Structure formats: structure tokens, C-alpha cells
Amino acid sequence: MNRILCERESDVVEALRRDSFSDELRGHVRSCSICAETQAVAQMLQTASRLQVEHEPSAAGLVWRRAQARKKEIALKHATRPLIVMRAMSVVYVVFSAAWLLHYFWRPGSIGRISGWNVLPIETVFADVAIAVLAMAIGAWYLLRDGGRLGEGIPLT
């Protein structure tokens, strides 16, 4: 069975990296096909590495600032998560309330039942319902608008 590893491979790589081959290691490389292959490939790659030595990484400060901006963005997302939940809940609430009101008032005799309670005049009941619906609609609209602005990256303050 052909060998795929030699225990001296790492020595060959290290010797190439440090540019310090011992005579004993040279002798081993001459007699070991795996280490000879390793030497050829490692030399090629280390040459490739030297060809790129001129390239400078971006400034640390630039990367730091980019990361800080990203952190703020993530923190903002976390902070606005309850608002997003509230927005969704308010939309659901408005839809269900509207459906319930329509269903309730649509039935024949419903107005008469309400006025039959004789607790409040019919005009007051209507006015109260209208105000509640209006308040819910305004609240939902405000949250939707605010959420949209946040989504566009406009700061809260």
C-alpha cells in the first residue's frame, strides 16, 4: 500500500519556513518521495507568499470603525425588536377589531340592542367606538411609519 504521510513532513515545512535545512533532513528528503513532494509544493507556496509580500492590509482603525458601526446597527435592531412586535400586534388588533365591529353592527337589530341597554345614548356609543377605532388606526399608522424610517437607517434621535 502506498504511503500518504511521512512523519518528517512537518520538519520539512518548518525547515523551509525557517530556511534552515540540516544535512540529515536533506538526506531524508532525497530518500523519501513524500517529503520530496512536500518540499516542492511547500517551496512553490512559500514563493507565492513572497510574491504577495508587497500587499498591505487595510488600516486597523478603518476596520475598527467599520466593526463599531456594525455593532451599533445590530444593537439598534435588538432595541427596536419590541417595537416591531408591537407593530405586528397592533395591526392584528386593528384588523380583528374592525372585523368584529363590522360583524356586530351588520346584524339586524344590533343597534336596537345597544340602545336598549339604556346605559348611554346611541350617539355616545357611536362616538366612543369611532374614537377608539381612530386612535387604534393612528397608533398603528405611527408605528408603521416609525418602523419604516428605522428600516431606512434613519437614527431615532
Add this chain to the structure above:
Amino acid sequence: MDESFPIAGVVPLAERQATAMEEQEFRALYDATARPILAYLLGVTGRKDVAEDVLQETYCRFLVRQPRSMDANETRRYLFRIATNLLRDRWRKGDDVPWQEVAEEGLSVDVDTQMDVRAAMRALKPRERELLWLAYVEGMNHTEIAAATGLRALSVRMLLFRARRKAAGLLLAERSAI
């Protein structure tokens, strides 16, 4: 790997609970690790624009995640892992432009060797370039490569063997062609 990896400011950080990294600590880490990671990215992609973009993103993700306390070697492997994953994400999205020329002119390496190297690098697959680079330039062992790439150590052993054989064959073919 027994090699010590002196990153000023990183070892003290590892010894305490990892809290928000200060800018000075980050600069020390960056100065010690950015160059080899950029070289790795350039070696694997052959594209300067991609390598620089991925390098910045690698450190951004590192800072945002603020991993548990790590020693210098773990930190280095973790950074290589992020960089490798980012490269794979790009390839999955179809950004798979072949290896290109990134070397500067006027280097001390002779032209024939440069041509050999470039031809061989171009012919290797990105995964093969990753494994060979980590093993033969960074000097990582199989376990460290596995940690840096997300592969299993046994798979690394076999894949590295195949990649090395292919690269050696390519080099031989290039030299006999000259």
C-alpha cells in the same frame, strides 16, 4: 504546533473573561494577524479586491461576535475559520472568478519560478489552495487545519494528500514544459 505566537495584548485578554475588546487590544491583534490572513486570502483567491474585502469582514465579524476568551493560537485559527467561511459564502453565491494575477512587479523571485507558481496556483481548486496554504505556508497540522476550515481531521489528511500530489504533478509538468 509548538510555535509561540506573540500577540501583544491578546494573551492578557484571553486570561480574563472576554468582554468588549478595546481599540488598542484590537490594533495589537490586527497588527499580528492581518498580514498572514491577507496573504492567505490572496493566495486562495488570487484577487486583491476580494482578499481585502474578506479581510475587513473577517475582523468585523470577530469583533461583533466577541468570542469567549481564547489564547493566541485559538484566535488565529478562529480568524482563519471566519475568513475561510466568508470565502465559501462568496463561492456559493457564484462569485467564483478564477485565480488571477496579484503579484507586484520587481520582486526577487525569478521569472520562470513566478510563472511556475502562477500556473500551478491557477490550476488548483480553491479548496486545494486553502489546505495547501494552511499546511505549507502557515505550518498548521491536520488538527489545526480542521479547526480552521471546519473539516474533519481525517478528511484533511486525505484531501491534503490529494492536493499535494496534484500540485506536485502540476509543478513537474510546468518544469518539463520549460
